[in-house]
Amino acid sequence: MGDSRDVMNSYVTRDLRKMFSPDEGWNIERQPECGGASFEYVVSRKRFGKTAYYPVDVSMEAAVSAEKACMIQQQCEAAREAGVAIEPLMLFVPTGADVTAAPADIMIKYLKVLKVEDGQVIWWKKALPAE
Secondary structure, eight states, rough: OOOOOHHHHHHHHHHHHHHSOOOGEEEEEOOEETEEEEEEEEEEEEETTEEEEEEEEOOOOOOOOOHHHHHHHHHHHHHTTTOOOOOOOOOEETOOOOOSOOOTTTTHHHHHHHEETTTEEEOSSSSSOOO
């Protein structure tokens, strides 16, 4: 059996497949090497001779810390310096997480199965309204 992180990753993969359909040529890779940087996921698709790379990271915290934001920026810069043309990073966080420390160019996606309540991350079984 897996741990809670494995379960959470299955929800992230499910959400990525909804946004980036494999039927349309999108590839979702878990922890691949991306120009010297390592992301939780990289979604890619080759089209018209160019490959689009969308790095994805996951934060299970109630708030995105300044250290996490700095680490994310460094990973993106390392990939760009290595010549990998990456699109804006996506960051999956629990619903209600404090994302004020996250850089403005990061796309924030909320995991509807996790919720921040009283400063704690909890599993949320009820369906939350779509964002």
